[in-house]
Amino acid sequence: MKLNCDIDIKHLTRVEGHGNIRIRIENGKVAEAQWEVVETPRFFEAMLVGKHYENAPYICGRICGICSIGHTLASIRAVENGFAITPSEQTAKLRLLLKHMETLQSHILHIYFLAAPDFLGVGSVLPLTESHPEVVQQALRLKLLANDMCDEVGGRRLHPTRTVVGGFTMLPDRYRLNQFRQRLRASLADLLASAKLFSTFDLPSFSRETEFVSLKGEGEGIYPFIGGDLVSSDGVVKAEYDYLAMTNEYMAEYSTSKLSKLSRKSMAVGALARLNNNFNELHPQAKEISEDLGLLAVNHNPYMNNVAQLVECVHVVLDSIVLIDELLSSDWQEERQPVIPQAGKGIAAVEVPRGILYHCLEFDDEGSIQRADCVIPTSQNHANIMYDIEDLARWCVAQGKNDRETELLAQMLVRAYDPCISCSVH
Amino acid sequence: MIFKVFPAEELAALYELLAVNPIVGPVLKGRDKKDNALYDFALTSGFADLALDYGQTMHSAKKFFLPHREDLCTFTLSDHDWDKHVDYGAYQHTVLFGLHPCDINALNKLDKVLMESVYPNPFYGAKRSNMFIVGHSCSPTPSCFCRSMASDSVIRGFDLFLTRLDDSYFAEVNSAKAYHLLEKIKSYHATDRDHKLFRHAVSEKNKKITAQVDTSDLTKILDMEFHADVWQEWGDKCLSCGTCANVCPTCYCYGVEEEVDLDLRHARKEKLLYSCNLVDFAEVAGGHNFRPESHTRLKYRYYHKHRGFVEAYEESLCVGCGRCGNACLADITVPEVIASVRGGDNNGK
Amino acid sequence: MENKLEFIDLGATDQPEQARQSVHDFEYSHKAEITNVYPLTATEKLYQIQICDPDERHNFTFHPGQFVMLELPGIGEGPFSISSSPIRHGDLELCIRGVGNMTNFLNRVERGTKVGISGPFGTHFPVENMIGEDILLIAGGLGIVPLRSPILSVLENRSRYGQVDIIYGARKPSELLFGYQYEMWKQFDINLEIIVDEAEQGWQGPVGLITEILKKRIDQGRDADFRHKTSAIVCGPPIMFKFVCDQLTHANLPMEKMFVSLERRMHCGRGKCCRCNIGSTYTCLKGPVFDYWSVLNLKEAI
Amino acid sequence: MSIQGSLGTFLGVEMAKPKVGFFELSSCEGCQLQLLNNEATLLEFLSLLEVVYFREGMTEKSNDYDIAFVEGSITRDDEIERLKEIRHNAKIVVALGSCACFGGVNQLKNRFHDLEWVKKEVYGDYPISTRKAAPIADFIDIDLEIYGCPVKKEEVERIVSRLVLGKAVTHPQYPVCMECKANENICLFELGEPCLGPVTRAGCDSWCPSNRLGCWGCRGPAPAANFKQLKEIVKRYNIPVERLLDRLECFGGFQNIVTDMRGSGGKGENET
Numbered sequence A: 001m002k003l004n005c006d007i008d009i010k011h012l013t014r015v016e017g018h019g020n021i022r023i024r025i026e027n028g029k030v031a032e033a034q035w036e037v038v039e040t041p042r043f044f045e046a047m048l049v050g051k052h053y054e055n056a057p058y059i060c061g062r063i064c065g066i067c068s069i070g071h072t073l074a075s076i077r078a079v080e081n082g083f084a085i086t087p088s089e090q091t092a093k094l095r096l097l098l099k100h101m102e103t104l105q106s107h108i109l110h111i112y113f114l115a116a117p118d119f120l121g122v123g124s125v126l127p128l129t130e131s132h133p134e135v136v137q138q139a140l141r142l143k144l145l146a147n148d149m150c151d152e153v154g155g156r157r158l159h160p161t162r163t164v165v166g167g168f169t170m171l172p173d174r175y176r177l178n179q180f181r182q183r184l185r186a187s188l189a190d191l192l193a194s195a196k197l198f199s200t201f202d203l204p205s206f207s208r209e210t211e212f213v214s215l216k217g218e219g220e221g222i223y224p225f226i227g228g229d230l231v232s233s234d235g236v237v238k239a240e241y242d243y244l245a246m247t248n249e250y251m252a253e254y255s256t257s258k259l260s261k262l263s264r265k266s267m268a269v270g271a272l273a274r275l276n277n278n279f280n281e282l283h284p285q286a287k288e289i290s291e292d293l294g295l296l297a298v299n300h301n302p303y304m305n306n307v308a309q310l311v312e313c314v315h316v317v318l319d320s321i322v323l324i325d326e327l328l329s330s331d332w333q334e335e336r337q338p339v340i341p342q343a344g345k346g347i348a349a350v351e352v353p354r355g356i357l358y359h360c361l362e363f364d365d366e367g368s369i370q371r372a373d374c375v376i377p378t379s380q381n382h383a384n385i386m387y388d389i390e391d392l393a394r395w396c397v398a399q400g401k402n403d404r405e406t407e408l409l410a411q412m413l414v415r416a417y418d419p420c421i422s423c424s425v426h
Numbered sequence B: 001m002i003f004k005v006f007p008a009e010e011l012a013a014l015y016e017l018l019a020v021n022p023i024v025g026p027v028l029k030g031r032d033k034k035d036n037a038l039y040d041f042a043l044t045s046g047f048a049d050l051a052l053d054y055g056q057t058m059h060s061a062k063k064f065f066l067p068h069r070e071d072l073c074t075f076t077l078s079d080h081d082w083d084k085h086v087d088y089g090a091y092q093h094t095v096l097f098g099l100h101p102c103d104i105n106a107l108n109k110l111d112k113v114l115m116e117s118v119y120p121n122p123f124y125g126a127k128r129s130n131m132f133i134v135g136h137s138c139s140p141t142p143s144c145f146c147r148s149m150a151s152d153s154v155i156r157g158f159d160l161f162l163t164r165l166d167d168s169y170f171a172e173v174n175s176a177k178a179y180h181l182l183e184k185i186k187s188y189h190a191t192d193r194d195h196k197l198f199r200h201a202v203s204e205k206n207k208k209i210t211a212q213v214d215t216s217d218l219t220k221i222l223d224m225e226f227h228a229d230v231w232q233e234w235g236d237k238c239l240s241c242g243t244c245a246n247v248c249p250t251c252y253c254y255g256v257e258e259e260v261d262l263d264l265r266h267a268r269k270e271k272l273l274y275s276c277n278l279v280d281f282a283e284v285a286g287g288h289n290f291r292p293e294s295h296t297r298l299k300y301r302y303y304h305k306h307r308g309f310v311e312a313y314e315e316s317l318c319v320g321c322g323r324c325g326n327a328c329l330a331d332i333t334v335p336e337v338i339a340s341v342r343g344g345d346n347n348g349k
Numbered sequence C: 001m002e003n004k005l006e007f008i009d010l011g012a013t014d015q016p017e018q019a020r021q022s023v024h025d026f027e028y029s030h031k032a033e034i035t036n037v038y039p040l041t042a043t044e045k046l047y048q049i050q051i052c053d054p055d056e057r058h059n060f061t062f063h064p065g066q067f068v069m070l071e072l073p074g075i076g077e078g079p080f081s082i083s084s085s086p087i088r089h090g091d092l093e094l095c096i097r098g099v100g101n102m103t104n105f106l107n108r109v110e111r112g113t114k115v116g117i118s119g120p121f122g123t124h125f126p127v128e129n130m131i132g133e134d135i136l137l138i139a140g141g142l143g144i145v146p147l148r149s150p151i152l153s154v155l156e157n158r159s160r161y162g163q164v165d166i167i168y169g170a171r172k173p174s175e176l177l178f179g180y181q182y183e184m185w186k187q188f189d190i191n192l193e194i195i196v197d198e199a200e201q202g203w204q205g206p207v208g209l210i211t212e213i214l215k216k217r218i219d220q221g222r223d224a225d226f227r228h229k230t231s232a233i234v235c236g237p238p239i240m241f242k243f244v245c246d247q248l249t250h251a252n253l254p255m256e257k258m259f260v261s262l263e264r265r266m267h268c269g270r271g272k273c274c275r276c277n278i279g280s281t282y283t284c285l286k287g288p289v290f291d292y293w294s295v296l297n298l299k300e301a302i
Numbered sequence D: 001m002s003i004q005g006s007l008g009t010f011l012g013v014e015m016a017k018p019k020v021g022f023f024e025l026s027s028c029e030g031c032q033l034q035l036l037n038n039e040a041t042l043l044e045f046l047s048l049l050e051v052v053y054f055r056e057g058m059t060e061k062s063n064d065y066d067i068a069f070v071e072g073s074i075t076r077d078d079e080i081e082r083l084k085e086i087r088h089n090a091k092i093v094v095a096l097g098s099c100a101c102f103g104g105v106n107q108l109k110n111r112f113h114d115l116e117w118v119k120k121e122v123y124g125d126y127p128i129s130t131r132k133a134a135p136i137a138d139f140i141d142i143d144l145e146i147y148g149c150p151v152k153k154e155e156v157e158r159i160v161s162r163l164v165l166g167k168a169v170t171h172p173q174y175p176v177c178m179e180c181k182a183n184e185n186i187c188l189f190e191l192g193e194p195c196l197g198p199v200t201r202a203g204c205d206s207w208c209p210s211n212r213l214g215c216w217g218c219r220g221p222a223p224a225a226n227f228k229q230l231k232e233i234v235k236r237y238n239i240p241v242e243r244l245l246d247r248l249e250c251f252g253g254f255q256n257i258v259t260d261m262r263g264s265g266g267k268g269e270n271e272t
């Protein structure tokens, strides 16, 4: 058995943003287990103060380059909630479709470019272009599909242009939408191949009891993404506007990001949390794949988040086909409703790839932003990541893992959360 | 010229006869804030797409004969050698349906410089030779000054020109193809009554043309006023944005860029339409700019259109469609600029 | 399908020969090989470029002062004066200064590289009309490059011209071009006078302005028929040719007997891109060689 | 990492594969992601380069690189040291994206002259370090700028292939309107929306106006931008000048112009 070990990783690679891992084991005891977030803060909440509401989605999208669509949609929803605007059914469907494609794009990026190299024993996706070209091609095809659709619906794959308060500036082309439907169908083959690849990966059997927080699907068969009630696997249920009761942010000296907790000392959000809390709402085919891969609710193995992401990919693809069918079955309606600013507060909860995201905006009666608050999924995960690392270190000692193995497992653990660190320190 | 007449409702049949070919025509593009209709030329998929009662389109139909971007050639490269391939970018005949006289005159002017000069441009020529043009009479807008530019009527450069009479179309038939086409719909040779109706329609149209430009002795006046202060005033407003040239049916100047593909084995020479109002239009390597100030560039645009072209071809390069003035965010319009440059002769009166 | 309009292929064989030919001319370039590269100064190199196809090479004829468009596939294309003698046909010499994208790339290119040449384009120095006359060739800086072709042309027919003077000014001795040919020029009974703005070590020639030398030449030639029997070819920066031409005008040389070559931005050389227009005159068609009278009549030429 | 060595010859000139590193300072990392968002040509793009540093995408790290692409702006002291180190290691430093070129959205916090208030607004009394957001050129010499929020992948490809070939890298000198008109869009002003297209440097192919969103000026000012006239236009279309300023200040490229237009003590200053 290994009694001493000292792991100090500065600026962990293959994650978005800057974080450090420190693990010190002395005489078989975990002396230190730390997840440090050293990202520079950008002060988005202050930036927004004094800005006209129409800036909010545009600026907030810049919180994160991976989930810019999610941030944009959250800001739009916050403004609309503040001004008592209810999006039309068509707008809601298009937004969900866009959201789905971001989920697909982001999950594929994480699964293949950031996580898979660990399971295939390489340092990045680059060597895979030679050793596993078909895997890389699969990933690129899926990502391309998702991104192309984001362009079509949102105007741009990154920092969307067509999404505005009140609806869209422009609607997608119906002919192309129908073509996307066919590409979505065809993409299932790639997803099934991905599931097969995944079943060959050796996921660590580590797990830790965790409280999972997510949105709750409004009704049967509705896997939640935009708005709704907030729930936790420990039984907490809150309304969307009551988000502060769900997030309970605090600061700690090892992190420039704020941290969150609910019923326990930490909590988790993300694909695994969503799936744990809404397992029965998954599309049946997605559910089947989940079961095949050994992922059943409630699962407490953080590495399983990778699997949950893949299952969600299948879900969003299938659901997008349904959405396109519905959209194409009726004529386009007016794409934009009038916006009349009013004083007050608007709150939005949106499930972005890494978990539940909250935007809260306060306006004066001209629609100028007075205060802003954004609570990011990764910041809600930070504390959980840290306690996971601590537990993992103990588990590694018990399992007799050597330094290198422990170090790799710790890195893989952080990556499994797919943290978006710059986003968490926005 | 042969003149024929057919009932208005036969127009759809004419369209259908031509519909085995791609048909480009004016379509409703959207509405502005005041709910005015906005039109442009686009490929149509049915007669119903055509908005033949359009006043003026925002852009000319230029992209169908002078695309904004076009490959002049492509290269395939090997280690020590290369091959050059040229494709003029025309593969089939296209119908332009519903062009107004100004736009057909614009094509005629472009023909002079791009087809009938030394080094005819085959990229233009190939498209132009494969165009079947059905002109349509217009209803002038307040910014149309075609009459001053002698472009309000057109005598060549089309296959068929239709003038709307009350419930029929008066057709000027200018090609055998067009003649045969008309034989396939209900049509008859124009009668004296039709001629009269036609003249009436034209004079009604002319009454609606309000904007005008005094072109008498303009080439000389432009030379005399080369250093006039008004240029500076217009230059101060100009955004150097190139919008005027982009919407203009006769602006044809361009720049060339060469790009290499990521495989380093293929390359392209690309032509992109430019505008003399853009800051680096006359800039050469090393940074010397022959027209660094915006007023010198704006002035040059007027010199090219209203002086140099006249000198070369005895007609102006402007057809008075009014698009540049409509599109210019700085409200720089041809009638106003020329009136201000002429300012002196008013004082003299 | 009977109303399907028939596609007209401009380049097809059933088109009249002339139309077909001119259409193909537009984007046609001769493939040519760089056979030698000689560095002349720190920034200029002389490129010997030979049109590959022997027939095309032989059929390539030009007049001194004309230019070609030189193309490096994927890199760029630009106008360059032909600096060699017309009797050498498509065995060209171009002297090129590295100033921008394409010319700097060209700097890295070695012999054996294939380039594209189209042309010749533009007007030329009418040396054929100067037979029997005295010729004054005045160059400033890079202006010697377009002048070299008329110089060589005059040398080849030396006996048909009267007195030939070359007055050449540069900023520094190290920037002088074609130094290796000066002796040869002199052997052909040419008065070569060189002046620099700024002396460098080893320089023994005069220092000063080109107009000083010109003044001497004018003074010595102040006989009654100076204006009748002299033509001048002037090439250099606008400010230089303006001074020189004014000086010659004062010496009573008629404006239509002075020729200058103008430089403008060009993308086609074929009167289509409009980039070279001065006022509204195409430099590539009506120029680059203009007589001084025309230059004065062009708005914004100088 | 990646396939090493030469790229063969181009017109007889030997082409070497440059070693490149991607680095990020304060940013959303979107510009780096834009490079991966290039699925159709990603592999070809990568085969032109030898990527030796790309923290977001690979584990291996090396300080031996020719070209450094730096994304993000400077908002904390420690970033200056890192930036200088990058400058020291690289032959060519490229500012990637509007954060690096102009300060990007990050510089919106500079509107508040009191940074203490900014900190307090977000972190309360918790101590946190920050400084005024600044473009990287404020601290080091840079060789090239790639504008955009986000950068346009086609443009990055064009620029990188030019760098590899040793061609000059140039940016369009004309404003976005030029591309917008070529794309035959309806002008946003006709729809009653403000647009910075007339004053913003093109190169994005009028990304926003083509999607019927007015330009926000993410690529900074066009060389001959006429701001005086833009202000007149906005007024004529009954759009509050404040909304124009709101946009102009968004990405930092128009910092001086906004200051000029606001004048001293203008509306919209949020001094707290």
Ligand SMILES: Cc1cc2nc3c(=O)[nH]c(=O)nc-3n(C[C@H](O)[C@H](O)[C@H](O)COP(=O)(O)OP(=O)(O)OC[C@H]3O[C@@H](n4cnc5c(N)ncnc54)[C@H](O)[C@@H]3O)c2cc1C
Pocket: B283, B284, B285, B286, C067, C076, C077, C078, C079, C080, C081, C082, C094, C095, C096, C097, C098, C099, C100, C101, C102, C103, C104, C145, C146, C262, C263, C264, C265, C266, C267, C288, D168
């Ligand atoms: C009639 C004529 C003859 C010339 N003869 C010579 C010569 O013999 N030797 C020589 O070194 N230079 C000559 N030049 C100048 C030469 O053409 C430019 O230096 C060259 O085109 C610059 O290209 P670049 O790609 O290196 O520069 P960039 O600045 O990258 O140019 C981009 C493009 O702009 C155009 N351009 C830029 N500068 C000029 C310019 N000065 N003139 C015309 N087009 C320009 C070209 O089309 C070029 O491809 C001549 C120019 C003209 C008009």
Ligand code: SF4
Pocket: B237, B238, B239, B240, B241, B242, B243, B244, B245, B277, B298, B324, B327, B328, B329, B330, B331, B332
């Ligand atoms: S005249 Fe008007 S449209 Fe033309 S460049 Fe100037 S501002 Fe733009």
Ligand code: SF4
Pocket: D176, D177, D178, D180, D181, D185, D186, D187, D188, D189, D195, D196, D197, D198, D206, D209, D214, D215
């Ligand atoms: S929409 Fe914007 S970019 Fe387009 S023409 Fe109008 S002002 Fe210019």
Ligand code: SF4
Pocket: D148, D149, D176, D200, D201, D204, D205, D206, D207, D208, D209, D214, D215, D216, D217, D218, D219, D220
């Ligand atoms: S249109 Fe304007 S804001 Fe949009 S990408 Fe282009 S420069 Fe940036």
